[in-house]
Each structure stands twice: as structure tokens, then as C-alpha cells.
Amino acid sequence: MRPRVLTGGTDPGTAVLWDEPVLTTSWPLARDARVLVVGAHPDDETIGAGRLLAAHHGRCDAVVLSAGEACLPDGDRRDLGHQRLAEWRAALSHLGVRPLEAPRWPDGELAAYVAEIEEALRETAADYDVVLAPWRHDPHPDHEAVGRAALAAAPGRVVAYPVWTPFWTTPTQLGERGARLVGLRTPASAHRAWTAAVAEYASQTRPLRPGWAPIVPAELLRRQQEQLLVVDDA
Template sequence: MTDLITGPREHVPEGLHARVLDPRPTAVPLRAWQDRLARMESRPDPLAGADRVLVVSAHPDDETIGAGRLVAGFPGPAVAVTMTAGERCLAGEGVDAVDIGVRRVAEWRSAVSALGAEALETQRWPDGQLDRHQAEVARLLVRLAQPGDVLLVPWRHDPDRDHRALGAAAVEAAAVAGVRVVEYPVWAPYLRTPHEVGATGQALVPVDTDAEAGARWRRALGEYLSQVEPWLPGWAPLVPADLLQHHVTQLIVEGEQLHP
């Protein structure tokens, strides 16, 4: 998670704080998205016809929250990469960012395995700074992409600086490599109304996935204990429980055509 500043917690030990998107933002009412999605037809599987899926995260957990059902339901090979270790989810005196990053990457490996993907070790950049390394990220994705791939990446307009930088880099890389891109939202359904999303010229639309994919999605989420469980007694989880409720169905981004 990036665009990060201190947010309140029920109890925060002196000298230590969690970092969240905005100062504990107010979530969009779930009903707003339920009403919108209820009027939409589910889209066909956007990964159909792919030889392989390369699912890319800005931080460990993006791929599971935003695209886990798609990955779990894909019948072919899937590989996963994360561009940061997500080490900036906590800050304060005595916090060891390296240790946090090691823990989060270990959770990522377990989660993508639960989804049926292979975790691929690559270069990573500092959490919160992907916008400074966007060209390097794009070059890495060009090297990783293979003919017949689909790049599954965070949405370019997600309300997170790293997500936006990675999404833009992926679109650039896909054009060079001649592969397709499918974008997934992470924070957008939680922090943006359907109208605000539509103002970008794109939309979040539902995709049907089966019960087994949903079960594997939930198992993968359970691997991210550092994010979905409180770090300390009295804290709220770093990933709010109601954010996950906003992902009650698989969503992808529709609008601008991203085919090469």
C-alpha cells in the first residue's frame, strides 16, 4: 500500500504507527457497488486464449485481493512477480523494514502457490517509489513477457501511487512485447464510487468465476496474516475487512482497448 500517511488506530504504542491510504479513509458504501454491478452482465473470462498468465503486483497481496479468482481459475501456467516487498506498511522507531519485507514476500510466495501460480524472483524496488522507476519496471516486464502471455496488473487509476506507476509501465511493456494486458482494481472499489471510476473513461466490470476459484482466493488471502490480521492487540488490520467485502466478485477494468 502506498500514498501512505499515518492513520488512526484504536490503540497505537508510542513511537509506532501503521501506514494506510489517506488518513483512515471513509469507504464508499458497499451498496453503491452492489447496485451498479447488479445491473451489469458478467464479462467472459478475459484470460481465455492465453498461453500463460504473468500476474504482477506492486506489493505482496495486490494479486490476490484484486485478481486471485482469475489466477486460480486459469487452466494454464501462471507466474507471479511483485515489484516491491511492501516493506513500508509500518513505520516508527524500532520498525525493521527489511524484516517486514521478508515476512510479506514469504506470505506472497505462499499465497500465489495457493492460487496455483509460480512465484518468480526478480528485481524489486523500494515500496512507495515505483513512480521513480517506471521505465525500469517496464523494461523488466518486457524481458519477462513471452508470446501468448496476458499481463495481469493493477489498474492505472487505482488510488495508490505504486499501482498507478506499475499499471502504466505494464501498458507500455505490453505494447513493446506484443502481449495483452488485463487490469484489476485493488483499492478502487473501496475508495471510489462508480461515478468516480467512470470519470476515468473506464469501468469496473464483473467476471464470472467458479466456486473452486473463490475457495482458493479465500485460502490465498489467509496467507497474508500481516495484512488481514491485526499486527498488535487493539489494532485494525492493515487491509480493512470491508475492503475485501467490496471484492465480493471478481472485477476487471473495461474501457480503453489495451491490445497491442
Template structure:
């Protein structure tokens, strides 16, 4: 599906900080809003990152990368990619909920953990995958994260343009669509995505494991990035 109207351009200079980007999995932030994060960092805006799950379920049949090793590797990849975008390791937090099973974690537990993370620097803006971005963990993140803060929220797209059905997209009254051209930040975004080697074919002993398609990566780098400003972020 394509947007029926041309979205307005998002101006990073007008976004309040501190900004927290919430990623259900390592690499979501690089794919969905890597260029915007680089632009915010370039402007001197304080940017933090919060990882919800351990990322350890992408290659369940790998013997070389059992879950504990994969989760630790993906955490390192996440921080390396964020550093490329100007977010240093000391401004990252990881909660370690189970990858692929966030919906099974009681929402109050997620909300409380997010609230504790946010105390490091209370957000003025939260970037979060759109409430119906087509991945169960992305959808499960919206309500408990929004419940953790009164800050403004912008939903970003990771899989919406790749896999989204028409009901997944926001209705006109539900949210305002915005875009951000990757432009001068495309190389930075590409480098941040490239940091996630485990998701780009480096794990070879699990043929059924997840691998980002080169075409999807190319589209993510070329942009534009897509965001939604919800009319009311609080309802699930």
C-alpha cells in the first residue's frame, strides 16, 4: 500500500530532546529511523536508545550461535550500530525480554521496566515502531511503552511498507504521516545496518534463520523514512 496523500517532511531541528528510540529488536532503529537519529545527533540533540528484547530468536537452530551467544552478539551489534549514528553506549539501555514472545510478558512489567530506563534522562520524544507495524513484538511494544511516559510519540515504520496490509496503515484521523529523506545520512544509516552482521548472512549453520533481504536493506537506506504522529498514542 502507498500513502494516498504526500506526507509532510519531518524537520529534526524542531524535535524536542531528549529523544529516546525504542527498538523491540536490535536493528529495528537502524532500519526504521537510522537517518533521523544521525541527523539528531548531528544537531546536538540528546539521543538515547532502549532495546526491549534479547534478539536471541533469529537463528533458533544454529549450533554455533546458541541463544545466549546470539543475544550477546546482537547486543554488541546494536551498540556498534548506534555509535555509528552518534548514540554512545552509555546512552543505551537493554531490558532483555524474550525475542519473539514480547506479547507474553505482562504489559505492566514492560511498562515498569521502560519507566525505570527512562529515569536516566526523561524523554521529551519517544520513537517507537508504529502500533501495527507487522511484527508481533512491534505490536506488543506500543501500548506498554506509551503507558510508561507522557512524552510525545512518533511511530516509525520497519516492516509496514514491506509487509503491511491495508488495515495496518493508520486511518487519516488516527495519525499524521511524515517522512524524512535519508539524504546526507544514507551512508551513516547503511553503516549502522551493516553492523548487524548476524542478520545479514554471517550465521551460516541455520539455513532457516532470519536474514535481511538485500532489497529491503537497499530500500531502507534509500528512504525516505516513514513516521506517524498519532492523534492519541495511548489507546492500544
């Protein structure tokens, strides 16, 4: 066990200290494992699993189940969706991951389509040994929906990654759900690839409009400064 301090809390302005250790886990992928990474939105796969993907020696493919267009409340959504998908493909190129075309559903509404998502993932995941997916309790309804669908579509083959969990969730809340946050040692080259991939998501890491804060706060990225996974004990 490697003690580590990770800040977190439901109010980023008054962050709660993660004074419980984040455990170090063993490498979760066999060297030649065929890996499918699933995201609810473009950037989930990079923020939550980018270092793991970049360090893996086997085949890695990706699907994203929405275009992430709901960041804007008005008629610019279609253009933003195209931009985010272009960012997704560029980010994957840094990670050594191949983008796959797949059905997509409306951003922010994936919980209404869990059955359809599960069916689509079951067909796609059949060719893979491991499915990386958002943790089923990651604090975003789309992440929760995709996490549940992945577990149902590929039972026993899912490795859960956190996106917003280190930012919005405390250790107590994690424990109440029977889960632990674990860290994974990855090479420096994987961190460099992660940094380059994150930089492709300008629509998320820079203000979309003057006076707006970025959709993805710098503090969230700071709390993802190593590869984290979620282990369910329940």
C-alpha cells in the first residue's frame, strides 16, 4: 500500500482532504489484451484512462456514445458536437488508440437509452478481452448510464475508470458505495501522451465563450495526475 493524499470534495472552493490512502494496484491488462475503451463523451477516455491506454502494448480501440454537444445551451450544439468528435480523434492518436464508429445518443440523456446502449456495447465488446468504462457511480448521469450498460454488456471484463469522482466525491462517499480508488504506476511516456491528448480538448479545457469558466476545471486535471481506477468491493 502506498500512502497518498488526494484532495476532493463536493465544493471545489472548500475541498475536503482525502486523508485516506489511495492504494496502488497491479497492472490490470495482460500484455496482449484486446481493449475497448468506452466513453459517454469525448474526453472521458483520456481524462479517466489515458495513461493506461498509452502504456498498453496490445490493441486498443475506442467508442464514444454521444458527441458531447450539450455543453452549450443553444443552437450551436451541432457545431460543438463536430468539434468535440474531431478533438476525440486527435486525442486518441496521441494515446495509440483507434477510433471506431458506433451509434451515438443525445448528450445528457444517455440514462434514457441504457437498454439500447447495452445492446450496442454487447455486440461491439464481443471482440475484446477488456472493456474500460466510466465507473457506474461517477457523478455524471451519462457516466453512470454508460458504466451500468458496460457492466451488463461485458460482465467480468470491465475495468472502471473515474472521471469526475476525484473532484466531486469524498473517500467516505466512495466507501459507502463499497468502492476504493486505486492508483496505477505508468511510465513517463504514458503521462506525456496523456498530457498531449488532454491538450487536444480545447473546447473543454478553455472557455467556450468569453467570461465562462472551462467545462473541465484545471483542478479536476490536477486530481488526475496519475492513472486512477475504481475497485468495487461490494
